[in-house]
Amino acid sequence: METTLDPGKTALNTTAPKQLRVIKRGGGVAAFDASKISVAMTKAFIAVEGDNAGTSSRVRDFVAEATAQIAEAFQRRMPDGGTLHIEDIQDQVELALMRAGEQKVARAYVLYREEHARARQASGGDIQKPHPTLNVTLADGSVRPLDLGRVETLVNDACAELDNVDAKKIVDDSLKNLYDGVSLDGVATALMMTARTLVEKEPNYTYVTARLLQDNLRREALSFLGIAEEATYQEMAEFYKPAFKAYIAKGIEFEQLDPQLAEFDLERLGDALDHGRDNQFTYLGLQTLYDRYFIHRDDVRYELPQVMFMRVAMGLALNEDDREARAIEFYELLSSFDYMASTPTLFNAGTVRSQLSSCYLTTVPDQLDGIYSAIRDNALLSKWAGGLGNDWTPVRALGSYIKGTNGKSQGVVPFLKVVNDTAVAVNQGGKRKGAVCAYLETWHLDIEEFIELRKNTGDDRRRTHDMNTANWVPDLFMKRVFDDQEWTLFSPSTCPDLHDLYGAAFEKRYAEYEAMTYTGQLTLYKRVKAKDLWRKMLSMLFETGHPWVTFKDPCNLRSPQQHAGVVHSSNLCTEITLNTSADEIAVCNLGSINLSQHVVDGVFDGDKLGKTVRTAVRMLDNVIDINYYAVPQARNSNFKHRPVGLGIMGFQDALYKQGIAYASDAAVSFADTSMELVSYHAIEASSDLAAERGQYQSYDGSLWSQGILPIDSIDKLKQERGADYIEVDTSTTRDWDRIRAKLASQGMRNSNVMAIAPTATISNICGVSQSIEPTYQNLFVKSNLSGEFTVVNAHMVNDLKARGLWDEVMINDLKYYDGSLQPIDRVPDDLKARYATAFEVEPKWLVDAASRRQKWIDQAQSLNLYIAGVSGKKLDVTYRMAWYRGLKTTYYLRALSASAVEKSTVDRGRLNAVGNGSAPTPEPSAAQPAASAAPTASAGTQEARGIDDFLTGKGGSGSRAPSAGEIDELGCEACQ
Template structure:
């Protein structure tokens, strides 16, 4: 113990933490630390601190500081570098990175000494433990051959900022602005930008959308393009609706088609083979419209049982659902399935045009003008129940809504699918592979006790929009079709993360009237500022090339397109009020806007870990849970709840019961009812509240929203009601469906058995989250 007490560096690591001396005292009592040789104390202390996070969340900060010591030692040769040494090392990092081929040589053309002086090493402490480990494992630059670490967190933020500024007239000025915003976690670009900005392989875009045509040449071309896109960290959404069904004639060879499944299986094998150097898995989602003759084989793709050659376990599946199908579900009418070789017009149509063409094809089938082998009839509601049962079993297929997506599009052309995470909605064609470039505002960094700091949020939105627009011109495009589409439409997707944290800090319950009103006004402001910023960029740089063909040129804004959806359906279940001067902005839009799209709310599954906030618009999964990622398993907790319990003097009294209950406050009577109501977690929130929050946000968003759903009730009736509500409310898409587990294992961190308590096999209890979303490009 005396030897440990002489380790003054441990005191410095704990300096400034709440009850730092007490934390160290308890840490020194840990057998792992007490028995360690002095040279191994740091590793033992890290292990012990991670194991005690459940009893005192401040140990998470202590563990993060210990990880930083390791990082500094590896890169700088000392665990406690002086700030000036940290800054000087950045210049050498750039030189070394260029020499070994890890960095773009253009970075050295900037005033690197000036930029290095702006580095703030203390901002490393803003990163949570899971975020820091995520950066260390996959984002920080390494020497290509030896894999030796070259980069530190502040180096990364400045490297990315410099990479985004390469084509600016004042690159140092804008690099500093991007650096200060991202290093303070005010906003973060998407994963591909963080990976690749400032490197020789500057593929910075997140999402690619492709419409696979019904020919062997195009299928094989798509396969090559998907491989190139996945290689450089892009996620892919691909429509396979046009591929003819199994048994359909192939006249060129006087044979028959093998159908969609073998080609999807081929895409699955391709995407499984690409892991981006172990940094992230290759990612692809295939979309199908539910009138396709092979819909049932498509539903089986993600099932565990069955012929492995008829399965596709590595990619994701989604349905591109037209209103006609759900109208027939509500009326409990028949639904006709067709071979697309005989209905080639249907993938290109939506709304009333689709409805008329589909009904004409039904008459063709009934009158014998379509061969009996090329169509089939099922009950619409029966098919929806099959879809929902498969969704419950496999979390697939996701459901996205074709007509809402097209009716509310601001760009010319038909939208044939969404993307990997269902928030990108862009037109595709045989000549164009759509591309979207993403970034997300960290709402938690824009809060005051009274609400949102709108002046700061406006500044951040304008800066983020400039960075996104820069990506379009800096990007390394994997294919010519992608380059053509991106430069013609210049779409970007600015989103947000930390909405649930904002609700908790401002005393709002997820999905109640106050939180929905807050979301409505917040996303309205976000939309207004993003459009405003894009208009300013257009005045400087010119509007996007297809502006004259777009609805922007008519002086319309995304909010206006709700009326088009209302006319199409007769009703959209979302409140239509606004609070800002949209007429003035419409006049500016008519003069020109730089970007064909401006908003898309991604799930931010990975960058929210780095930012230390809640993902996208999702709630807290639980108030305490274990998160599994490619970087390991981490115990996470609702920091807002812990702070509030500590203010009430309740934390130490209830923390063990909170761990035992897996973060569920509902049965802990010592916690005030107001806190129990405020901190409902994922499975305790009614599904209609998820839809309401997404609906008021979607009315302002020109692309889509990645909307996860969590259901306590496993009945198909509840699922059907929820998805029909999402459709009626005007959502463009939904994402994963999570069902509450039926049981969970005994916690190992509390003395359940020693207290002679029964292990709770509760059918309505949320389980530790083991779902990873590393496929997300955001």
């Protein structure tokens, strides 16, 4: 640009450097303008020499020459353009004056700068440390300088007592991303974004980010409640109690909270709130709570984390004699993350609509009004946040005779299309997707079409793309597969009693019906090879992820409630096994023990676990009486049987803390002993509750009443199935005779006590591994409804640090190798084994560990199976093994195609310069947290078409199995 100093004088060319820009004191950005340097210098001379200095040729010549020199200096410094701060320019003006011997003028210029700095600081009012260049816009629209002192305090608090985090770096890097007039929320966001980018290098930054997010939460809630405009972490020690009391009043006023909460001693409960527990959250955990759990009004969250836990505790203690003491006991368990209630309980406890149950199981009758009544029940139950499992086996098959119209039935499938669309239309209270799973027995004549429901090809009117499906498989079918025999498909309209039979009684009656097909007494049937149907079931499971494989007979033969009905299906997540009928909708209430919290200094603390289990069972039992029931059949069933489902999560973290690899005998042994201890204390706790509150109504005649515990019921399964078709370890370590004696004198409060749910969401809240899952990957980006989050295995990082192996090269290697340590040469074998990821653990270890747990559980467990380098043989062996080892159910199949597996064996050491001594190579552009490019298994790919002759596929359907990267997008969030 050209700058003319005087119209009457020759123009002085002070061309600005290319694209040079100036950051102004207010945070704005403007093009470099050399004339402003001339003006500032001239004002300085006038301030010393008077007004005549402005027309003095000496002054004007000096100013022109000095301005040109300063502009040229910046041009030399940044020939390709760039950005400089206004303070840099003023420093150069001051230096030019000093070099020219103009000390008086230079001094005046310095004083001028100081005077304006003081004025800017004074305009900040009560600001601790006003930023010299940035202003923030407050909620009311007013503007004031950014309080840098508070920012530094906030970040220092967030980093307190955390190793290997740098508060100064967060502040400095955040300030570079701010602009003048930014909102307070914008400042907080910049701080969080800066901290979260560092998580992959140091896992502790996830806690830093969460603590920075707390500032937003506090400002939003405290200002709404009229407590304070904002507060630091230390100030919350004082503010939590008044905020809690104001929250209760507001929540009742807004008709969101149960008015009974105001009857508690709020002073006593407020004193029990521990603001320090806010620091336990990971960023993923706290953001999940903020987005989906905290109670809000007009999109303003006015519920703080510890207030939420106390609200849930109060909601569960409403009927207790000493409500305050129990509420504090429940609060301690929840807020410490030793135990976490299920999502519906966290959503609704203490509210005006306390729908706290997780799962509902229904049986659909074979009448039109009954079918649509069941669909209506689905909608009502889904509205109030519950996962659904529907037993569709009673509904007559395609081609069955309809007496009322003298026509033929269209079968089950068209109705399932309606169920699918209902689940989409009626989500869970506007908070989460509606989720339902349909179950069909393997002898049903519609089974072949049923297992293709999730295909992406074919008649879309006979496809369900949004709901889940599951096979309800009798033992007899598995025996026919093992023995390579034929299998006959029937319609329940002609064989209705098969639905309610299991074990030897089912086998006997099934054989009778088969005999009728040969005599002509039954004409509606189809005969297939059992192995062919089995292949098709596994093929569809591989291609579409459905239907899941669940086993009817172990669910019934080991059910404590055999005298009171039949288990016709499991639930949405395959861990609940309760009786259903036309009159009873089974209900289960879930919660999970955090095993990781019960490993102290590398040792599993059984005494602590016993105390946790006792309180947890009491909380779960309370849910039954407090719960809101959307349909009467659910209330009738729940009050009659009182089932609960206490599960576990953080199993993988508990192994890490003990230095145990998942794929090891030690891990299988820990799965056994830890679940035995949970079972031991849970059964005893329910029995003690029976002594205090009374036995459940249908107790007489149950296995409990006969002194038969879950470990004992394995004998009945062996007897009915046949010893050649089952292999289960039945060893014990506890004094179970003591428990049997207690049951004989006290009975049980709950018909069922244990079930291991997926814990997809609550494990995120607690910052631990899901349920009984192995680690998905050691470094990846997790996507869910709250956004994307970098997840790094902190246990692994700490172990690598201890060996001097955690560095930028290791981070890049992990990105490139999809979070796997296996291809990285310099990692010791013991760490490779300990931190093997889900697809690197052979499925036999998953099944073995699940078998050891299952012997202690009166219900079932959500067991995902991970199979790398998938083949028909692997699928066949894995699922046969699951049945043979006595499992009741399985859940999702996570299959990784051979091409994806091979990636980790190609170009080993490319990023491994430290390990192999080669020269370092640039990081590949594709290297990134693996979830953004998670592998899929597709039947349309060459790998899928050729996985084995076992899965013929006939060219493939083009459907794909769910990728492991989608693991947090499952319907299991409906339950937990």
